[in-house]
Amino acid sequence: MHIADGILPTSVAVGSYAASLALMAWSVKKTHGDDLPKVAVITSSFFVASLVHVPLGPTSVHLLIPGLVGILLGNSAFVSIALGLLLQSLLFQFGGITAWGANSLMMGLPALCCGWGFEHTKGTTLFRHVCAGAVWGGIGVTLAGIMLALLLFTSGEDFLGVAKIALLAHLPVIGIEAAVSAFTVSFLYKVKPELLRTALNSVP
């Protein structure tokens, strides 16, 4: 779920723009200059992956993949997610242009967190990788849901009901996302394990 235009108070919208731009600058700094064009190309594959719908009973949900982006890109994840969300807003109107900063924080911070967490818990065996993938994939969506609820709540107590429902809507996605992340990590571990080790050489 992406925040549309006109919901956030102006101070929050502008503030999150500033925070996102600062984090983007930090993220770019943490990426080797040569790797930036590669991050851009990988961003497009994340964009396409987030269009994949998984059926859930009578309806279907789409993948959010903040966890996977963090796992694969580490510190570069924020710039990738910010760009992806900008393009989603420009192309599809998923997320308003004035809420771009808030949406980037909502997805980018969980991604950074998951990347860091996966790095420190993945161990060396396939089993450990898959478990870490499931846990951090699920945590990514959970954090994104909590961020969304918090951002909605900044608009005042009138938005508490909507924030709660938005958070509830994330619950089924957590399970799906955890499972898909685990399977993706397992696939990558068998097929191209170097992606899980150091996808891009991050700057110390």
Add this chain to the structure above:
Amino acid sequence: MTSPSIHLIPLPFFWLLAASFLLALLVYVGARRIFFPAGPNKRSAPEQDRDWSIPSIDADTQKQSPFHNWDPRFKVVSLLIYWFCVASINQLPLCFVALLVALMAVRLAKIPVRTSMKRIAALSGFVGMFLIVMPLTVPAKAGDHLLVVDSFQFLKFNLRGLSLALRIGLKASAIALMMDPVLGTSPFPVTLNALARLKVPGMIVQMISLAHRYIFVFHHEAKRMATGMRARGFQKRTNMETLRTTGNFVGMLFVRSFERTERVYNAMLARGYNGQFHDVADFRAKPNDWLKGGFWVASGLALATSDKLFHLQLPYGL
């Protein structure tokens, strides 16, 4: 001045029936329009995905309009200011004004109705949730008007919540509709070039450009992979097997994209890429560009300040 107590407006049961019927009808018609734009007869097999074909940002650059012959640098900056002004509006009548302005701009820029409809359709889920949830969950404050149906005392429909949701929907639509007059009226590379001229770091502009280009490549690839999966008998269902297959699908997409980045980057280097962004357009500011830019900034500020200065009292606390 409204009196500082909560107003209860009792409604007969009939109203609840009528409202639910209307809601169901709206949802049905909306869903049909969004999911089967070609009409239900031509729809694809039910197990197939919704058509996520990626729209082109700059589909209508061949026309002539005040937006088309406007310097993209001014377009982006002045409209960004205008968008933030519109997003800060709090009063219902001004939200309607903003929507009217947006509709006129869309008309002026000769954006096809279909393109605008797609933007509104993308919003409809999120805004629709607000329209349904807000009136029922907003806490009742002094001066609020609540609609209560006789036999359903627990259902309190708060008109202030409805008004909040309406304002959000109107503002979101007003801003979304203005996206196409800005982005659709000059070729995307030219808009990006304008961003670079506006001192957006060249690397970021290049990344946007590259990411945009490769979205279409990977989308094509994803579609081919999905076709292959269907040919092997894969059907999406709510089960673990579908999740496992989706996980592998996503993993394969990533493997291919990481492998492709190396080739892309080498090809870029072979063509003399040195991290510089080359101008694809000649930017010369004419008085007209300043005038149009000034108009949008001024109208944005006018909307925002009149929102702060004048307070219209609407009936029922809307």
